[in-house]
Amino acid sequence: MGCIEEMKYEVLLSRVTFKECREFIRDHYKEFHTVKPGYKIFDSYIIGVPPILIGVDDSHVVFPYTKPCHGTFLLRIEGPQEIARLRAGKA
Amino acid sequence: MEKEGEPDRKKALLLLGCPEVPVQMGIALYASHRLRKEGWDVTVAGNPSVLHLIRVSDPERHYVDRIAALDRCMEKLIEGKAKPDLCLVFAHNDAGLSYAATVGSVAPSRVVAIIFGRNAEELAKTIEFPCETIVEKAVHNPLALRQKIDKVFGWAALKR
Numbered sequence: 001m002g003c004i005e006e007m008k009y010e011v012l013l014s015r016v017t018f019k020e021c022r023e024f025i026r027d028h029y030k031e032f033h034t035v036k037p038g039y040k041i042f043d044s045y046i047i048g049v050p051p052i053l054i055g056v057d058d059s060h061v062v063f064p065y066t067k068p069c070h071g072t073f074l075l076r077i078e079g080p081q082e083i084a085r086l087r088a089g090k091a
Numbered sequence: 092m093e094k095e096g097e098p099d100r101k102k103a104l105l106l107l108g109c110p111e112v113p114v115q116m117g118i119a120l121y122a123s124h125r126l127r128k129e130g131w132d133v134t135v136a137g138n139p140s141v142l143h144l145i146r147v148s149d150p151e152r153h154y155v156d157r158i159a160a161l162d163r164c165m166e167k168l169i170e171g172k173a174k175p176d177l178c179l180v181f182a183h184n185d186a187g188l189s190y191a192a193t194v195g196s197v198a199p200s201r202v203v204a205i206i207f208g209r210n211a212e213e214l215a216k217t218i219e220f221p222c223e224t225i226v227e228k229a230v231h232n233p234l235a236l237r238q239k240i241d242k243v244f245g246w247a248a249l250k251r
Contacts, residue, residue, distance in 0.1 A: 017185045017217065018192075037193035038169035045169050049192040049220055066189045068138055068161060069109035 004044050004065060004075070012062065013074035018049040021064040021074050029055035029062060033086040041082055048072070056083050100132040104168075104175035106161065106194065107137035108187040112208045114233040115181050116144050121237060122179060124154045125246050131177070132156050136164035165190070169197050177201050183208030185217070192220045203243070207236055 013024060025032050032055045039046045039054075046052055047066045055062035061079045066072045103126045105119050123133045135145060136159040145158050167173035178200050180191040191204040206215045206226045215226040225243055227236040241247040 018189060019217075019219075037189075037196040045165060045193075047165060047193045048189045050196060066186050068186050068190070069111075071184060071186050072189060 004042050004077070007042060007077055010076040011073050012076055015071040016074065018052065018064055018072060021072065022051065022053050024074060025053040025055040025062060029057055031056040035086075042077065042079065054086060056086070059083070061086070100130060101177070102175040103131040103133045103177040103179070104164070104173070104200075105133065105135045106164070106178065106180045106190055107135060107141045108181050108183055108190070109138060110141050110144055112183045113231050114207055114229045114236060115183070116141075116148065117233045118205065118207070118229075118236055118240065119181065120145075120148060120154045121233070122240060122244075123156075125244065126177075127154070127156065134159050134164075134175070136161050165193070168194060171197075174198070175200050178203070180204045182206050182214065183211070184214070188214065188218060191222055195220060195222055205236070205240070 013020065032053045034051045034053055037046060037048050037050055037052060041063060048064050052064065057076065059078055059080050060076050061082050062074060062076045064072050065075050105123060107115060107119055110116055119135060123135060126133050133155055134157040135155050138161050142158050145155055149155055178194050178198055180194055180202060182188050182191055182204050191202065195202045203223045203225060206224055207229045209228065209230055211226050211228045215224055225239050227239055229236040
């Protein structure tokens with residue numbers, strides 16, 4: 001894990017709760033998908049409180065990312081392959 | 092993780108958060124000690140600072156059987172490669188609850204969230220997932236939290 005931090009990402013929200021992440025994604029994106037804790041994205045597992053939402057914004061995915069010492073961040077990263085996987089409903 | 096546990100011993104996993112709240116390390120070592128005395132094989136997982144604290148505090152491993160990097164430990168749990176019988180998740184912030192929720196979702200074991208710190212009660216109220224909890228507003232003094240843990244695990248009657 002940890003390769004997400006080496007990718008080109010945009011931080012949309014910092015040090016927030018999963019509830020705040022859910023609400024932000026529901027309010028800002030028409031397309032979003034619900035995944036379980038432990039869903040793998042960009043070769044990292046999502047650590048979080050269900051239901052976990054992942055938003056789709058053009059060719060980008062918007063998802064929560066938790067670091068134990070720093071809290072939860074809502075990130076936006078380009079990922080057409082991840083979007084295709086979400087749409088196909090693959091875990 | 093370090094070497095695998097003995098197959099005939101029940102396995103306990105203690106997942107620690109950032110070690111910024113003093114009671115965490117003391118309570119973790121105490122719980123590990125108690126569980127080991129009952130025959131459990133205990134692994135403690137945490138970030139690099141947590142692991143260094145354990146290496147310094149328990150150099151001969153009198154209290155902890157194994158230590159493991161938090162990320163690697165979560166990978167093993169999620170992938171089903173580690174199947175502890177008991178998970179204690181230490182949480183003093185929302186990130187800690189995220190780990191408790193994830194462990195509860197992926198591991199078939201008993202999961203107990205130990206919630207502590209200045210905002211323990213408020214933090215516990217935000218839990219929206221099924222989870223057994225031990226909650227105490229403990230920061231520096233571990234005694235009240237230890238009492239609650241003793242009660243839950245039946246250690247209260249044992250001689251200290």
